[in-house]
Amino acid sequence: MGWTTLLLALREIRRNLMRSFLTVLGIVIGVAAVVTMVTLGNGATQSVSDQISSLGSNLLMLRPGQRMGPGSSSAGAPNFKIEDVEAIKSQIGQLAAVAPSVSRSAVLVVGTRNWMSSITGTDSEYFAAGNWTLAEGRAFFVSEERAGKAVCVIGATVQKELFGERSPVGEEMRIKNFSCEVIGVLAAKGQSGMGRDQDDTVLMPLRAVQRRLTGKQDVSMILISMADGASSEQVVADINSLMRERRKLADNEDDNFNVMDTKEIAKTLSGAIGTMTALLGAVAAVSLLVGGIGIMNIMLVSVTERTREIGIRLAIGALEKEVLMQFLTEAVALSAFGGLIGILLAVLACYGLSSLIDIPFAFDPGINLLAFGFSAAIGVIFGYVPARRAAQLDPIEALRHE
């Protein structure tokens, strides 16, 4: 009986193809909207966490000044010294790499081309901490770091702007009033989570930048990469107490430095996107509900239209539950079809939109199955009332119906 009921329902849907299509349009739009929202949301979350992890895995950033946010200020907070870096290296465990960093913007000139970029003074641990790999050339030698030699490793954007297709390794590049030898090129990373081009950068030994660009012994940021499996809370707490001690802060004074955990940022951003996704999904789900009401409406009309047919079925011995099942199956088949079409549309829409707004196409079978199941459930819920009305018709009255 089950299979036959399904065939009967499909035949009935095919018989009124146009009406069936219009009936399920609400479900189609609802499912398509929910699935598109959630899939794009997942793509955005994935894209953010990819970008954050491209900053460096398990990366902490130690900066002077209070934690960023409303009312915070870095004014008056002293910068770090290279000794702070040494102290962190020697006194804190579970670390993979610690690199100082001080940056300045400057115009770079090669031949007739020039380009404004950010020059960061650091040491060779910066590559590990910042998750950088070299596309070409080499990193700094320890001797170069110690001597503060004018050598530099350039980002992919800088290479493209100043050297074009030509290999820059061994070439000279003018920065302000000095000349610097390019010894390597960083592999491209792309945009960071904050929309900044990470490849628009030049790395030089810390001492070279301090001596020739900033003129001070300061270190403005310390990048700290934790070892795999390290507890970030423990490391952050250790760094906090070490820095408070080194900066001679009394117990009643606030920190005049802050530690940013990239994982925390990623978590916060993903959480925010997740909330947005859920909100948009919920709005879209309302249209599913409206679609369900549409199905109930048309099923009620259909029951009235087919009163005589129901009378015939009842007269020749159909049980109440058989008539109920017939109409319920029809409603469920309709809404499930709507769900399928909606999912197809959503996949197409996500495919198009994800490349348009430049996020990965994160196909999630879970949400697709859920949307399909939900649309079928809507068929059951909103098909029940009309089906019960059909099943409870009086066969004598129904046969007399014109």
Add this chain to the structure above:
Amino acid sequence: MTQENRPNSHVPIITLSAITKTYGQGQAAFQALGGVDLSVQQGEFVAIMGPSGSGKSTAMNILGCLDTPTSGAYIFDGQHVENLTRDQRALLRRDYLGFVFQGFNLLARTSALENVELPLLYRGESVEARHRMAKAALKSVGLDGWEHHTSSELSGGQQQRVAIARAIVTNPKVLLADEPTGNLDSKRGHEIMDLLVGMNRDLGITILMVTHEPDIAAYAGRIVHFVDGHVESDTSNSKTKSATD
């Protein structure tokens, strides 16, 4: 289609005793049947006649187990059916009764074959059995080759033949026909009557038929007249019209 419905003159297949049917309540109550006694032997062909409002349709609905009496007893094939539930009556109709209506009542936009298969569907017959039985039934009403025509492609007489095929495809014990020729011209009407007489004679199916046309009632072996909710007369029809076959 072989069937062993041998007439048994001792145990009637249908017995109505003191059946009443009242619609509405209190002041507005209307008594459609006021104590009907009727018994029908297996293999009989009974015509039920009477003016409008005489209660013949109400009686037919009760006989067809579509409705229940207000009081009285209805014994069908040895079984009390007056107090059966809706679903029990549906099962009884499915297994023992066939219906032919004045308005044919075929499913629209559905082929003759599918219409005839409908009762078999509810009996849970396999696809092959349904096809075979429905084809045989259509053949027995002379619609060989019309299996795939939909109702709108058939004439009135042909539609009623499909309806008869649908009623007899399950080998029912009793066929209830409500004005089966009411929507047909006289020639087609007589053809349908010949068919019903043949079913009664050859298959031994008991037939109860409501009609208000004396020349249609003349085909039956027994004529019951209803007036004002009572059986006014119940006569056997000796000069039964014979089937022209």
